Amino acid sequence: MSGDGTRCVHGGDGRDHEVGAPVHHGPVLTSAFHLGLPEQAVSGADIYARADNPTWREYEAAVGGLDGGACTVFGSGMAAIAAVLRAFGSRERGVLLPADGYYVARALADEELAPLGVPVGYCSTAGDWIAAIAEHRPGLVLLETPSNPGLEVCDVAAVAAAAHGIGAVVAVDNTTATPLGQRPLDLGADLVVASDTKALAGHGDLLIGHVTAADPLHAERVRGFRTRGGAIAGPMETWLALRGLGTLDLRLARQAENARALALALRETPGVHDVRWPGLADDPSHPLASRQMRRWNGVLRFTLRDVPAVSEFLRRSTLVDSATSFGGLRTAADRRARWGDAVPGGLVRLSCGVEDTDDLVADVTGALGA
Numbered sequence: 304m305s306g307d308g309t310r311c312v313h314g315g316d317g318r319d320h321e322v323g324a325p326v327h328h329g330p331v332l333t334s335a336f337h338l339g340l341p342e343q344a345v346s347g348a349d350i351y352a353r354a355d356n357p358t359w360r361e362y363e364a365a366v367g368g369l370d371g372g373a374c375t376v377f378g379s380g381m382a383a384i385a386a387v388l389r390a391f392g393s394r395e396r397g398v399l400l401p402a403d404g405y406y407v408a409r410a411l412a413d414e415e416l417a418p419l420g421v422p423v424g425y426c427s428t429a430g431d432w433i434a435a436i437a438e439h440r441p442g443l444v445l446l447e448t449p450s451n452p453g454l455e456v457c458d459v460a461a462v463a464a465a466a467h468g469i470g471a472v473v474a475v476d477n478t479t480a481t482p483l484g485q486r487p488l489d490l491g492a493d494l495v496v497a498s499d500t501k502a503l504a505g506h507g508d509l510l511i512g513h514v515t516a517a518d519p520l521h522a523e524r525v526r527g528f529r530t531r532g533g534a535i536a537g538p539m540e541t542w543l544a545l546r547g548l549g550t551l552d553l554r555l556a557r558q559a560e561n562a563r564a565l566a567l568a569l570r571e572t573p574g575v576h577d578v579r580w581p582g583l584a585d586d587p588s589h590p591l592a593s594r595q596m597r598r599w600n601g602v603l604r605f606t607l608r609d610v611p612a613v614s615e616f617l618r619r620s621t622l623v624d625s626a627t628s629f630g631g632l633r634t635a636a637d638r639r640a641r642w643g644d645a646v647p648g649g650l651v652r653l654s655c656g657v658e659d660t661d662d663l664v665a666d667v668t669g670a671l672g673a
């Protein structure tokens with residue numbers, strides 16, 4: 304396999320190199336495609352852009368190549384998760400979700416699936432998934448590792464083996480890791496779901512998501528759901544995300560470098576508690592994360608005394624945005640308790656941007672009163 308930088312730049316590079324062909328394709332902005340005369344066959348050709356279009360194919364070839372499966376792009380990470388929950392959860396066999404994962408996925412299961420009679424079960428990311436699978440006997444297991452915002456991890460290969468033992472499908476929310484940081488399909492998962500809104504697109508200017516399937520039949524089911532559900536990505540967003548993907552390797556490298564430096568500095572900063580970044584050798588997530596992940600990213604968390612301490616930090620920092628979302632160019636802090644996550648009021652998820660490491664460490668430790 305080529306290196307990560309090469310794969311990001313050349314992934315999905317099936318285009319012709321004929322003289323005069325564009326090196327970069329722009330977004331194909333059309334809802335409909337020419338059908339020809341009634342007696343002409345249209346099979347294989349594009350018909351209507353809700354079903355398929357050339358810009359999606361370019362993106363899906365690139366991201367599917369990184370994930371190692373068949374990719375289907377969606378209009379957001381939640382659209383991708385909704386497709387998987389609804390396509391693989393049923394009244395007979397419910398869904399098992401992380402209790403401490405992305406909170407809107409829980410809301411979707413509780414508010415939209417449970418009322419339809421789909422059993423919804425939970426297990427915490429660092430909890431006993433094998434026991435939870437035996438208890439709930441779900442049709443779909445959704446993992447999120449590292450989890451958002453706790454940065455806990457779970458053993459994808461072990462959970463997949465247990466889930467497959469009862470015929471369940473396993474999906475992994477790979478948003479935090481990105482396809483460069485972790486390849487869940489290689490670990491035995493059936494599906495990857497992700498919010499590419501975060502580090503993959505990486506510029507904080509659009510929403511997009513995807514599902515990648517190891518099994519072509521699963522991919523077909525997901526695609527059918529997209530066509531009928533209509534939660535599609537616009538070609539302009541898809542093209543911008545593809546453009547962002549080209550620099551994912553470079554951005555992740557700087558973000559991880561910043562996260563490592565900041566995590567080390569924060570540990571030494573008075574008033575800062577419970578600093579977690581899976582890349583630190585003595586982080587509780589490190590042993591498992593370093594076995595199943597390929598590389599680190601820029602998302603860390605720490606806890607300040609209380610909400611006023613977080614306010615004081617945000618007021619004094621000049622580089623850190625108070626904003627949700629993560630994985631972008633700009634460093635952003637999000638106080639997760641405000642969204643109802645069951646975490647301390649002073650817990651901050653910090654997404655390191657691509658600023659210079661020295662500048663960022665000086666700004667953050669200065670703002671924390673060091």
Ligand SMILES: *Cc1c(COP(=O)(O)O)cnc(C)c1O
Pocket residue numbers: 379380381382384405447451476478479497498499500501510511512
């Ligand atoms: C942001 C996020 C989502 C939802 O993605 P959107 O693109 O905002 O719809 C899902 N899972 C995780 C882990 C996320 O961080």
